[in-house]
Amino acid sequence: MRRRGRTPGGFGRKLLAFLLPAGERESLLGDIAEIETEIAAREGPARARRWRRRQILRLTASSLVDIMIWRMAMMKNYWKMTWRNLKKYPGYTAINVAGLAAGLACCLVILTWCRSEISFDRFHASSDRLYRVYIKWEEGGYGTYLPGPLAAYLKESFPEIAEASVFNDSSQVKVSSGPESGVFAVPARVEPAFLEMFTFPLLQGDARTVFDNPTHVVITDALAERLFGREDPMGKGLRLNDGRTELIVAGVLRRISANSTLQFDLLIPFAGAPPIMKDWSVNSTEIYVRLREGVSPDAVGRKIEGVISARNPAQKTRLGLQPLKDIRLHDLEGGGRIVDIYIFSAMALVILLIAAVNFMNLATARAEKRAAEIGIRKVLGSSRGQLVQQFLSESVILTFLSLAVAVASTKALLPSLSAFLGQHLDMPFSWPLIGSMAAMALFVGLLAGSYPAFLLSGVQPLAAFKGHRRARTRGSALRKMLVVVQLAMSILFIVGLSVVDRQMDFIRAKGLGFDKDNVVVLSLIGDLERNVRALKEDLLRNPEILYASAAARVLDESNSSSSATWPGKQPGDHVVLGCNWVDGDYLETLKMEMSVGRFFSPLFPGDAANSVVINETAAKAMGLAAPIGQRITIRMGEIIERTVIGVVKDFHTESLHVPVEPFALYQAETGANLYVRINSGNLPKTMKAIEQAVKRIVPNDPFRYRFLDEGLNRRYRSEETAGRLVAAAAGLALLITCLGLFGLISYLTERRTKEIAVRKVLGASGAGIAGLFLKEIVFGVVLAAALAGPLSFWIAKKWLRGFSFRIPFSPWMIMGSAFTVLAIAVLTVIFQTLKAAGLNPIKAIRYE
Amino acid sequence: MDVLSKREEQILLAVAALEDEAYLVQIRSYLATILRKKLSLGAVHIPLRRLDRAGYVAAAFGEATAVRGGRRKKIYRLTPKAVNVLHESRRVQDVLWGRFRGLAAKGISR
Numbered sequence: 021m022r023r024r025g026r027t028p029g030g031f032g033r034k035l036l037a038f039l040l041p042a043g044e045r046e047s048l049l050g051d052i053a054e055i056e057t058e059i060a061a062r063e064g065p066a067r068a069r070r071w072r073r074r075q076i077l078r079l080t081a082s083s084l085v086d087i088m089i090w091r092m093a094m095m096k097n098y099w100k101m102t103w104r105n106l107k108k109y110p111g112y113t114a115i116n117v118a119g120l121a122a123g124l125a126c127c128l129v130i131l132t133w134c135r136s137e138i139s140f141d142r143f144h145a146s147s148d149r150l151y152r153v154y155i156k157w158e159e160g161g162y163g164t165y166l167p168g169p170l171a172a173y174l175k176e177s178f179p180e181i182a183e184a185s186v187f188n189d190s191s192q193v194k195v196s197s198g199p200e201s202g203v204f205a206v207p208a209r210v211e212p213a214f215l216e217m218f219t220f221p222l223l224q225g226d227a228r229t230v231f232d233n234p235t236h237v238v239i240t241d242a243l244a245e246r247l248f249g250r251e252d253p254m255g256k257g258l259r260l261n262d263g264r265t266e267l268i269v270a271g272v273l274r275r276i277s278a279n280s281t282l283q284f285d286l287l288i289p290f291a292g293a294p295p296i297m298k299d300w301s302v303n304s305t306e307i308y309v310r311l312r313e314g315v316s317p318d319a320v321g322r323k324i325e326g327v328i329s330a331r332n333p334a335q336k337t338r339l340g341l342q343p344l345k346d347i348r349l350h351d352l353e354g355g356g357r358i359v360d361i362y363i364f365s366a367m368a369l370v371i372l373l374i375a376a377v378n379f380m381n382l383a384t385a386r387a388e389k390r391a392a393e394i395g396i397r398k399v400l401g402s403s404r405g406q407l408v409q410q411f412l413s414e415s416v417i418l419t420f421l422s423l424a425v426a427v428a429s430t431k432a433l434l435p436s437l438s439a440f441l442g443q444h445l446d447m448p449f450s451w452p453l454i455g456s457m458a459a460m461a462l463f464v465g466l467l468a469g470s471y472p473a474f475l476l477s478g479v480q481p482l483a484a485f486k487g488h489r490r491a492r493t494r495g496s497a498l499r500k501m502l503v504v505v506q507l508a509m510s511i512l513f514i515v516g517l518s519v520v521d522r523q524m525d526f527i528r529a530k531g532l533g534f535d536k537d538n539v540v541v542l543s544l545i546g547d548l549e550r551n552v553r554a555l556k557e558d559l560l561r562n563p564e565i566l567y568a569s570a571a572a573r574v575l576d577e578s579n580s581s582s583s584a585t586w587p588g589k590q591p592g593d594h595v596v597l598g599c600n601w602v603d604g605d606y607l608e609t610l611k612m613e614m615s616v617g618r619f620f621s622p623l624f625p626g627d628a629a630n631s632v633v634i635n636e637t638a639a640k641a642m643g644l645a646a647p648i649g650q651r652i653t654i655r656m657g658e659i660i661e662r663t664v665i666g667v668v669k670d671f672h673t674e675s676l677h678v679p680v681e682p683f684a685l686y687q688a689e690t691g692a693n694l695y696v697r698i699n700s701g702n703l704p705k706t707m708k709a710i711e712q713a714v715k716r717i718v719p720n721d722p723f724r725y726r727f728l729d730e731g732l733n734r735r736y737r738s739e740e741t742a743g744r745l746v747a748a749a750a751g752l753a754l755l756i757t758c759l760g761l762f763g764l765i766s767y768l769t770e771r772r773t774k775e776i777a778v779r780k781v782l783g784a785s786g787a788g789i790a791g792l793f794l795k796e797i798v799f800g801v802v803l804a805a806a807l808a809g810p811l812s813f814w815i816a817k818k819w820l821r822g823f824s825f826r827i828p829f830s831p832w833m834i835m836g837s838a839f840t841v842l843a844i845a846v847l848t849v850i851f852q853t854l855k856a857a858g859l860n861p862i863k864a865i866r867y868e
Numbered sequence: 869m870d871v872l873s874k875r876e877e878q879i880l881l882a883v884a885a886l887e888d889e890a891y892l893v894q895i896r897s898y899l900a901t902i903l904r905k906k907l908s909l910g911a912v913h914i915p916l917r918r919l920d921r922a923g924y925v926a927a928a929f930g931e932a933t934a935v936r937g938g939r940r941k942k943i944y945r946l947t948p949k950a951v952n953v954l955h956e957s958r959r960v961q962d963v964l965w966g967r968f969r970g971l972a973a974k975g976i977s978r
Contacts, residue, residue: 041917043942047929048913050939051892055909057935075909082910086917 040083052076098413105414109386115763116382117422119756120464123375124419124426126752128457129437130368130745132430132447134361140279140348144219146310149182151317151341153307154352155328158336158594162352165303165581166339168293170327171211174307178323180315185211186290187282188297188305191574193260194545194721195247195286202721203246204543205239205285207260209293209305215271217310218282224254225271234291236270243285244272258286262546265292278444281347300331301655302582303596308344317341336594359822367513367749372464374509374753377502378760379468383415384475384499385764395481407477415469416462423461440744471498500800503764507804507841510757513750514837515812519829520743523820526827533671533680535611539728540710541574542694551717552690556605558713564699564706569609572601572691574728582654584684586642595641597634597654598681601688607668609695617648617666620687624665628687632662636670638682652684662686695728754844761848765793769856776856786857793853797845805838812837872953876915876924878903880954883925883944891930891941892916916944924950 037045052072060068106113144150153170155163168186175184189208196202212231215222215238222230223241230238237258244253258267267288276283290297297304311320321341328337342352349358394407431447438445447453544552556568584597604620604627606612615636620627632652639647644664653661670680698706711723769776776789812834820826872880882898883890896912919925930941946954 043927044913044917046939047942048892048909050932050936050941051913052909053937053939054893054933054935055896078908079910079913082914086914 048079098410099417101410102414102417105390106418111766112382112386112763113418115759116379116418117425119378119759120375120419120422121425121429122752122756123372124423124457124461124464125430125433126371126749127368127460128426128430128447129434129445130364131453131456132434132445133745134365135453136279136445137349137357137361141281141344143277143279144344146217146219147345148343149311149313149315150217150344151309151311152344152347153309153324154340154342155303156338156340156352157596158338163303163581163596164306164352166305166307167300167302167328168290168297168305169300171290171307171309173327174309174324175213177327178320180312180320180323182310182312183213183217184307184309185214185217186297186305186307187214188290188293189282189284192543192724194262194543195243196259196262197247197256200720201247203243204722204724205243205246206283207286207288208282208284209288209290209297211290213310214287214308217308220273220276223272223274227271230271231287231289231291233268233270234289235265235267236289237267238271238273238287239269240273240275240285242275244269260288281344296656299655309341317343336592363819364745364749367746370509370512371749371753371756372460374506374760375756376464376468377506378756378763379415379418379464380471381499381502381506381760382763383411383468383472385768391476394476398481404477408473411473411476412466412469415473416465419461419465419468420458423457427457440748499764500796503761504800504803504807506757506760507801507845508808510750510754510841511804511808511834511837512812512815513746513753514840515808515816515833516746517750518833518837519816519819519827520746522827522833523823524743526825533612533669536729538698538700539610540696540698540707540725541728542696542710542714542725544570544690544692544694545721547718548694548714548721549690549692552694555694555713555717558716559696559710562706562709562713564702564709565696566699567605567609567695567697569605569695570603570689570691571606571693571695572688574693581681582656584642584682585653586644587650588643593642595638595682597638597652598683599654599656599686600683601686601691603687603689603691606685606695609697610671611697612671613669615667615669617664619666619668620685627665628689630663631665631687633666633668633685634664635668635680635683637680638684639667641682654684660686754841757841758844758848761797761845762852765849765852768793769852773856776853777862780857786854789857790850790853793849794846797849798842801838801842801845804841805834808838809834872924872957873915875911876919877954877957879912879915879919880924880946880950884946884954888930888943890944893941895944919950920944923947924953 037049040048052075056068056072059071141147152164153166153174155166157163168188171184171186174181187208187210189206192204192206194202195205195207210231215227215230222238225238230236239247239253239258247253247258248256253269253272256269258269259265260267273287296302311317321339325338325340327339342350349361350356397407434445434447542548548555552570556570559565559568581596581598584595586595602620604622607614607619617633619633620631624631634647634652642652644650647664647667650664651661652664653659668685671683672680696710698710707725710725714721714723779789809831813829813831816829816833820829878899879895882895886894886898892909892913895916896907896909899912900907916925920927924947925944926947927942927944930943932938932940
């Protein structure tokens with residue numbers, strides 16, 4: 021038996037002790053200890069501990085409810101007082117509620133955004149065991165495209181890997197169920213195990229047998245509806261891009277949810293893939309694996325590390341596993357969206373802080389006016405604790421009012437906000453969200469109310485009646501400090517805004533190495549691809565159409581790549597060459613420029629079989645001082661060896677986050693895409709002409725096109741979104757600060773009405789009086805700039821480091837921001853003081 | 869609180885019965901035995917607190933034992949007000965029960 025009684029342990033005990041009235045604390049904890057000892061003797065200590073925890077939890081809950089009911093009686097009085105005070109100063113109330121609501125709404129939006137980002141890919145039943153295989157090159161850099169046969173090899177060779185599947189999605193293809201029909205959809209090639217690895221539930225068909233036949237495919241219910249309407253899609257035939265093989269629908273999936281990284285409309289078995297995808301030397305597809313339960317991914321990663329380099333010693337690479345859940349948020353190189361999430365969460369916090377500071381400021385200023393009220397209350401016997409409670413409950417009530425406004429306005433604004441951000445957001449009703457918002461409001465309310473509550477409840481009644489000099493000076497020093505903090509945060513936001521804005525401008529303006537504007541991209545499918553020459557001729561008859569060029573791949577889509585061999589290559593050298601097949605008009609259509617040599621030309625009919633054009637980076641990477649005439653070999657299903665005839669100036673195919681990759685262009689007469697460069701004038705008419713030309717060849721297909729710059733702009737969409745969020749946040753921060761300044765200055769001038777009147781009587785001008793207040797504000801802004809400057813410098817440097825091509829950060833940005841804030845602050849002050857100075861002094865002096 | 873809830877009445881009666889041992893642990897186990905069911909601490913403590921506030925019981929600290937980790941017991945006693953209310957409750961009960969004739973009564977649906 022134990023000698024001493026048990027002590028109810030830890031946090032629960034402390035919480036309970038805090039909640040309980042003093043007279044109950046000791047005895048109740050003793051009671052708990054006594055019963056626990058008894059249970060421990062009877063049923064063992066583990067049982068006893070569990071009993072204690074449950075009891076403490078339940079006691080805490082019921083105590084809370086009990087306390088709340090008990091306090092309601094008092095609350096009613098506070099509630100009444102709060103209401104009267106709010107009604108008495110409607111302007112003050114409006115400013116306070118508006119500022120706080122704006123801050124809370126901003127938090128709410130950012131919280132919603134973060135939630136939607138974090139929810140990605142978590143809906144798979146075994147999402148903890150799903151990994152994407154990635155490849156790391158010796159000379160740096162990561163890739164996620166791997167040889168197709170690797171998936172089957174991994175599954176067979178490593179018992180830790182339960183299943184493996186390729187996932188090869190392509191750009192949209194034409195899907196038709198008959199001669200007259202045709203819609204565009206995204207297909208993906210997968211192994212049969214795919215549907216068992218991932219949780220994409222089949223509405224019809226059996227996941228285990230659905231891919232038994234290589235011509236069997238699975239489509240989403242959305243695609244089924246587009247293709248077959250209300251008919252049962254099972255067993256129906258499909259053709260892709262008017263191909264010869266007829267595919268049979270063997271299963272129907274639920275529409276893929278928006279928070280999945282893997283997006284597709286139909287699944288095709290990998291078994292039927294073209295030979296190039298089954299070539300070990302071509303990186304053609306993404307590969308996903310599901311590990312067995314309890315297997316350490318690190319250990320498996322180390323085991324599979326050398327698989328590729330063992331097969332091909334020339335390729336110095338290492339394989340690794342990246343959790344599926346991390347794909348959305350973490351880039352392999354480090355960073356990624358998770359950084360945005362951190363930045364935005366920090367921003368939300370800062371904005372909330374600004375709003376809270378505002379609130380506190382105004383409340384302090386206003387509360388000084390109430391010193392007399394407090395004095396009376398004290399004389400009538402209010403305890404300090406009661407006064408603190410009154411102030412705190414006032415500010416909490418006000419915050420919850422703001423929260424209601426914030427939630428309502430967010431709910432109303434969310435659709436337009438989604439459009440603004442280019443990302444779908446929605447705010448489903450959920451207890452955790454409501455709970456965290458309520459907790460946030462409570463926190464802000466208590467924080468903001470704490471200062472006036474504790475400062476003012478300490479007022480000596482006598483001093484309060486006589487005039488309250490001491491309280492006033494103490495309060496105003498703190499207020500000044502808070503204003504400086506607010507201004508500093510506003511400056512920080514404006515610097516952030518200008519940095520993001522300029523970097524995005526820079527990216528837009530930076531020569532991509534080609535002219536992305538006014539280029540229409542048509543997908544060539546079936547008959548169109550076969551008749552590309554006729555189509556081009558037809559198009560070019562129109563004077564508005566300048567050039568047209570067919571190419572295998574579109575610039576802004578992922579490229580196929582292969583490792584290259586060249587004369588003078590050392591055993592350690594390794595260059596992965598991105599490739600595209602284009603026709604002779606490519607250079608002119610995209611307005612690229614040659615650095616040396618020539619481009620493909622009809623004058624040299626042998627170009628298609630013998631020639632290659634590489635970019636400057638490729639020449640540099642291979643160490644070719646005189647590239648012209650060198651022979652370069654790659655493997656793309658077959659060995660392709662060509663002579664370099666020219667070097668094209670570097671062009672960006674990836675985002676400007678990454679450096680330009682080595683690239684090679686090969687000639688072909690046709691390809692899957694047609695670039696059409698048009699004149700910018702009269703776009704609708706030109707598009708109509710293009711449509712007619714296309715319809716002359718394929719009258720039954722829907723006309724589909726897109727603009728090249730759309731796709732390229734998508735590359736920077738997350739930056740654009742970031743830029744817009746920062747802009748919105750900066751605007752909001754500034755707005756809240758202005759509201760605060762406005763409220764504060766109007767209060768100050770009001771308080772000094774008498775002083776202003778006396779000054780005027782003695783001959784001061786309106787400008788002179790405004791100067792009185794301006795001095796303080798200018799000093800505040802300078803101080804704020806000194807605070808915000810280094811901080812913003814540091815943050816901007818960090819953000820810019822994520823770009824390979826970036827603007828320099830200049831101190832002028834800080835100066836500019838400071839001046840913006842200064843101007844706004846000064847305008848506010850001048851507006852307010854002139855109003856005060858314009859009053860008839862008699863009225864002011866007579867007042868009281 | 870002129871009318872007691874059933875639980876409050878039970879607790880008051882338990883306090884009276886337990887005399888000098890009327891603290892939370894004993895009240896709970898006494899009631900649990902009679903009611904033939906488990907009671908959580910809160911089920912006794914919260915009503916007891918209300919009874920205390922309403923002046924039906926008065927509490928005094930009793931001795932501290934080792935098993936309680938040196939914490940004192942809070943021993944409850946009935947106040948005269950509680951005794952009055954209990955008697956009143958008993959009177960009402962008696963009158964009501966006195967007119968109840970079990971299954972022979974007419975007010976019972978069959």
